[in-house]
Amino acid sequence: MAFSPGDVHTKKRLFHRTDCRHAHSSSPACDDAADAAQPENQKKESPVINTRREKTKGRRPRSRKRSAADRGNYFKDFRYNKIRPVFSFYHLFDGERKNILLSTFFLLIKHSPVWILPIATANIINALTTPEGDPVPIFIINLILMSVLVLQNIATHTLYIRYFSISSREVEARLRTALVMRLQQLSISFHEEYKSGTIQSKVLRDVDSILVMITQIFSNVILAGVTVAFAFVVTLTRKPIVSLFFLVMIPLAVGLMYVFRKRMRFNNTQLRVAIERMSAKINEMIEMIPITRAHGLEKVEIRKMGSHMTHVKKQGVKLDVINAFFGATSWVVFQIFQLASLGVTTALAFMRVIPIGDVVLYQIFFNQIISAVNFILAIFPQITRGYDAFVSLGDILENPDLEKQDGKRPVREVRGGFEFEKVSFKYPSMQSHAVRDFSLVIRAGERIAVVGESGSGKSTLMQLVMGFHRPQTGRILLDGKDMTEINLHDYRRFLSVVPQNTILFSGTIRENISYGLKNVTDRQIRQAIRIANADEFIFNLPEGLDTMLGEHGAALSGGQRQRIAIARAVIRDPRVILFDEATSALDVVSEKQVQDALELLVKGRTTFIVAHRLSTIRNADRIVVMKKGRIDEVGTYAGLMRKKGEFVTLKKLQG
Ligand SMILES: Nc1ncnc2c1ncn2[C@@H]1O[C@H](COP(=O)(O)OP(=O)(O)OP(=O)(O)O)[C@@H](O)[C@H]1O
Ligand SMILES: [Mg+2]
Numbered sequence: 136m137a138f139s140p141g142d143v144h145t146k147k148r149l150f151h152r153t154d155c156r157h158a159h160s161s162s163p164a165c166d167d168a169a170d171a172a173q174p175e176n177q178k179k180e181s182p183v184i185n186t187r188r189e190k191t192k193g194r195r196p197r198s199r200k201r202s203a204a205d206r207g208n209y210f211k212d213f214r215y216n217k218i219r220p221v222f223s224f225y226h227l228f229d230g231e232r233k234n235i236l237l238s239t240f241f242l243l244i245k246h247s248p249v250w251i252l253p254i255a256t257a258n259i260i261n262a263l264t265t266p267e268g269d270p271v272p273i274f275i276i277n278l279i280l281m282s283v284l285v286l287q288n289i290a291t292h293t294l295y296i297r298y299f300s301i302s303s304r305e306v307e308a309r310l311r312t313a314l315v316m317r318l319q320q321l322s323i324s325f326h327e328e329y330k331s332g333t334i335q336s337k338v339l340r341d342v343d344s345i346l347v348m349i350t351q352i353f354s355n356v357i358l359a360g361v362t363v364a365f366a367f368v369v370t371l372t373r374k375p376i377v378s379l380f381f382l383v384m385i386p387l388a389v390g391l392m393y394v395f396r397k398r399m400r401f402n403n404t405q406l407r408v409a410i411e412r413m414s415a416k417i418n419e420m421i422e423m424i425p426i427t428r429a430h431g432l433e434k435v436e437i438r439k440m441g442s443h444m445t446h447v448k449k450q451g452v453k454l455d456v457i458n459a460f461f462g463a464t465s466w467v468v469f470q471i472f473q474l475a476s477l478g479v480t481t482a483l484a485f486m487r488v489i490p491i492g493d494v495v496l497y498q499i500f501f502n503q504i505i506s507a508v509n510f511i512l513a514i515f516p517q518i519t520r521g522y523d524a525f526v527s528l529g530d531i532l533e534n535p536d537l538e539k540q541d542g543k544r545p546v547r548e549v550r551g552g553f554e555f556e557k558v559s560f561k562y563p564s565m566q567s568h569a570v571r572d573f574s575l576v577i578r579a580g581e582r583i584a585v586v587g588e589s590g591s592g593k594s595t596l597m598q599l600v601m602g603f604h605r606p607q608t609g610r611i612l613l614d615g616k617d618m619t620e621i622n623l624h625d626y627r628r629f630l631s632v633v634p635q636n637t638i639l640f641s642g643t644i645r646e647n648i649s650y651g652l653k654n655v656t657d658r659q660i661r662q663a664i665r666i667a668n669a670d671e672f673i674f675n676l677p678e679g680l681d682t683m684l685g686e687h688g689a690a691l692s693g694g695q696r697q698r699i700a701i702a703r704a705v706i707r708d709p710r711v712i713l714f715d716e717a718t719s720a721l722d723v724v725s726e727k728q729v730q731d732a733l734e735l736l737v738k739g740r741t742t743f744i745v746a747h748r749l750s751t752i753r754n755a756d757r758i759v760v761m762k763k764g765r766i767d768e769v770g771t772y773a774g775l776m777r778k779k780g781e782f783v784t785l786k787k788l789q790g
Contacts, residue, residue, distance in 0.1 A: 214226060215528065215532035220522070220525055223525075227310070230305075231301075231305055231306065234299075234301050234305075235298075235299075235302050237294075237298040238294075238295050238296075238299035238302065241295035241298065242291075242295045242299075242353075242354060243357075243361060244291045245288050245291035245292045245295055246358055246361075248288065250361075250503075251280070251284055252499075253496045253499035253500055254369065254496065255281050256492070256495060257490075257492035257495055257496035258273055258277050259492070260491060260495055261492035262274065264491045299354070306346070306349065307342060307346055310528070311338055311342055314338050314531055314532065318531065320537050320538060321534055321536055322538050324562075324563070324604065325534060330415030330419070332411070332415030332417060332419070333411045333412070333415045334531070336410060336411045337411070337524075337530070341407070341524035341525075341527055342524070342528075344517075344520045345521045345524050346521075347517050347520075348517060348518050348520070348525075351514045351517055351518055351521075352518065355510055355514055356511060356518075359508065359510055359511050362503050362504065362506075363381070363384075363385070363507055366500035366501075366503060366504050367381045367382070369496075369500070370497065370500060373489075373496075374483070374497075377476070377479070377483075380476045380501070381500075381501070381504055383472070384469070384472065384505075387469075387472075388512065391461070391465050391512065395457070396515075398457055399454070399457055399461065399515070399519050400519050402454040402457055403516070403523045404523055405450045406450040406453075406454050407520075407527060409447045410447055412443065412446075413444065413446075416439070420439075420440060454516075461512065461516075462509075462512065462513055465508075465509060465512045466509060469505045469508065472501075472505070473498075473502065473505055477494075480493070480494045480497045538602075543620060544616065544621045545621075546622055546625035546629070549613065549710040549711065551579040551580060551614070551711050551741030552576075552612075552613070552615070552741070553575075553600065553612065554575075554577070554611070555573050555574055556574055556610050556611070557572050557573070557574050557608065558572075558573040558606040558608070558610065559572060559573070559606060559608045559609055559764075560595060560605075560607055561607060567763075569595040570592045570595050570596055570606075572765055573596065573764070574766070575766065575769065577741060580740060581742075581756045581757065582741075582742045582744070582756045583741075583742065583756065583757055584746055584758045585597075585744070585745045585758075585759045585761060586746055586747070586752070586758060586761070587762055587785075588762065588785070591763060592763075593715070593761055594635060594745065595764075596743075597632075597713050600743060601632065601713065605619060613626065629709055629710040630711045630712075630713070631705070631709035632712075632713045633697065633700045633701055633703075633704050633712075633713070634713075635716050635745075637693075637696040637697050639684050639691075639696060639700075640684075640685060641683070641684060641685025643678075643680065643682060643683055643684070644676075644679075644680050644681070644699060645680040647703065648660055648680075648702045649706060652706065659706060660680060660702075663702040663705040664698075664702045666736060667698045667702035668701075669695070669699060669702050672695050672698075701733075704736075705736055710741065711740065711741045711742075711743075712736070712737060712740055712741070712742045712743070713743045713745075714733075714742070714743070714744045715745045716745050716746065716747055734754065748789070749786045749789055753772045755771075755772065756771070757769055758770060758771065758775055760780075760782050767780070768780050768781050768782055770782075
């Protein structure tokens with residue numbers, strides 16, 4: 136490993152440069168890194184961040200225009216309440232009501248010709264059919280009025296869409312941001328339980344359904360309502376008896392909706408759940424493709440997916456049929472009503488109770504009302520789907536399984552001493568404990584290797600150290616403080632993790648290494664990749680540090696990925712380092728090189744190394760041998776070898 140004393144010196148500076156954890160640090164880089172690491176609603180509570188902010192105040196005016204997402208106010212504004220979704224829905228528009236009102240205003244103006252046209256038509260017919268008086272002026276006035284009303288549509292329609300779009304797109308962003316923020320706050324247990332496809336379906340499909348519902352409510356439902364009200368009022372002033380017909384329509388429509396509503400909502404939920412499941416399965420299937428191919432199980436997978444598709448199809452058909460039955464029933468009922476109304480108004484005109492033009496007027500009104508009511512009934516399924524989607528967001532937005540850090544003791548410094556006091560932890564879905572009665576005192580800066588057979592609880596122990604899970608009994612103390620009482624966000628900024636499976640995102644190697652840190656210089660990155668022994672392969676790539684990874688990007692080997700993860704850990708200058716089988720994917724040569732690098736990196740930092748290759752942990756201060764969640768043996772390499780216990784047995788198994 137090429138690592139000179141000069142490197143160690145610059146390494147220290149490198150770390151110093153990115154050290155953003157002390158309360159008095161005032162570098163803009165630190166400010167931003169802290170910004171990136173902390174959810175907005177937590178920033179208020181953390182005195183560490185506040186001090187930092189005050190210090191930078193005035194020095195770095197944020198002149199660039201910040202989007203609402205930057206301000207992170209979507210979630211703060213939006214409080215979801217699953218028990219009263221209607222209230223939550225109302226609050227979704229907080230701050231947007233002015234735009235909604237303006238858009239509604241322009242909607243009504245732009246649509247006005249449709250309501251006025253029947254009156255103008257009736258006026259003209261009445262003038263023509265009345266022997267006395269000159270029909271020409273009436274004809275001209277009504278025609279001019281209609282032309283003006285029709286022409287204004289260009290401007291008002293554009294304005295209506297403009298204001299509506301501003302508010303609906305804001306709501307869309309608000310909902311998705313609220314979901315994303317909540318997903319970032321929900322515990323790791325929640326994420327282990329929920330399939331990513333299900334969550335994806337909520338963030339994408341359900342929010343889309345809600346937007347469709349909003350569009351329908353703020354355009355078609357409002358228009359339909361005004362149409363019915365207008366026709367009713369005009370009729371009431373002209374001939375109250377005819378308005379009785381219109382009056383009956385409303386309870387009839389409401390009655391129909393009531394009868395069908397329960398069934399439609401039930402079928403909607405069934406279909407949504409089926410789609411969520413399918414989405415989760417498709418995600419899983421895509422991830423599994425290399426394994427599936429390698430085992431020649433393509434047909435099995437296709438068949439498995441086929442059964443999900445069939446389920447979605449069946450649920451979809453059920454819903455379509457009930458929707459169709461509902462639509463047809465309401466159409467027939469209203470047509471019968473229209474015929475009855477035509478009969479009555481014709482009879483009234485025949486008896487000279489109303490003028491002939493009014494028969495046309497009432498027929499157009501009746502037609503409009505029927506169309507409006509029918510339209511509402513037709514979009515009712517979309518509204519139900521949107522409502523169901525809105526309620527379903529509660530699974531995420533109201534899930535109580537949060538990592539709450541509010542009011543927890545801030546962590547300004549971590550030395551890295553841990554005390555495990557009879558710690559036991561059981562996954563809810565498991566019968567037995569993954570970690571049981573685990574007691575161990577770890578000094579700051581100590582290097583602990585954790586070994587044990589598969590499933591003995593090593594990774595779970597790492598998750599407990601990260602604070603991802605809480606012990607059900609016993610406690611873990613960090614530098615003498617109970618980990619349940621400290622702010623884990625603060626603590627984790629002193630922590631670097633190289634997990635069992637390296638996770639890289641689509642972006643450049645540079646972005647992957649400097650993940651979450653701002654203003655990281657090339658030199659720092661080069662130092663980090665040298666320490667991680669990744670320099671050779673990275674600089675052999677055509678674009679070096681700027682090589683894209685992920686979708687359509689460069690494909691890296693397991694060992695190369697892991698070394699990038701190590702560089703990511705290195706650059707954060709941690710006080711506590713967790714390597715979960717960090718060396719398992721490396722070949723013998725690079726494993727030796729990484730080992731050498733780690734020797735330098737881990738000095739003075741508390742390190743937990745989960746290792747399967749027992750030969751690689753000779754230098755650990757102590758080795759913890761785990762068996763079925765318990766500590767079986769603890770000691771130095773030499774001590775355990777002398778003891779000839781479980782460690783020696785494990786070593787023999789490895790040959
Ligand atoms: N998310 C989870 N939900 C339920 N049970 C889990 C979960 N993760 C692990 N377990 C169970 O907890 C026990 C300990 O698992 P853990 O992953 O800690 O073992 P490990 O020692 O890291 O194994 P390996 O060496 O194979 O990585 C196992 O019995 C495992 O089945
Ligand atoms: Mg593991």
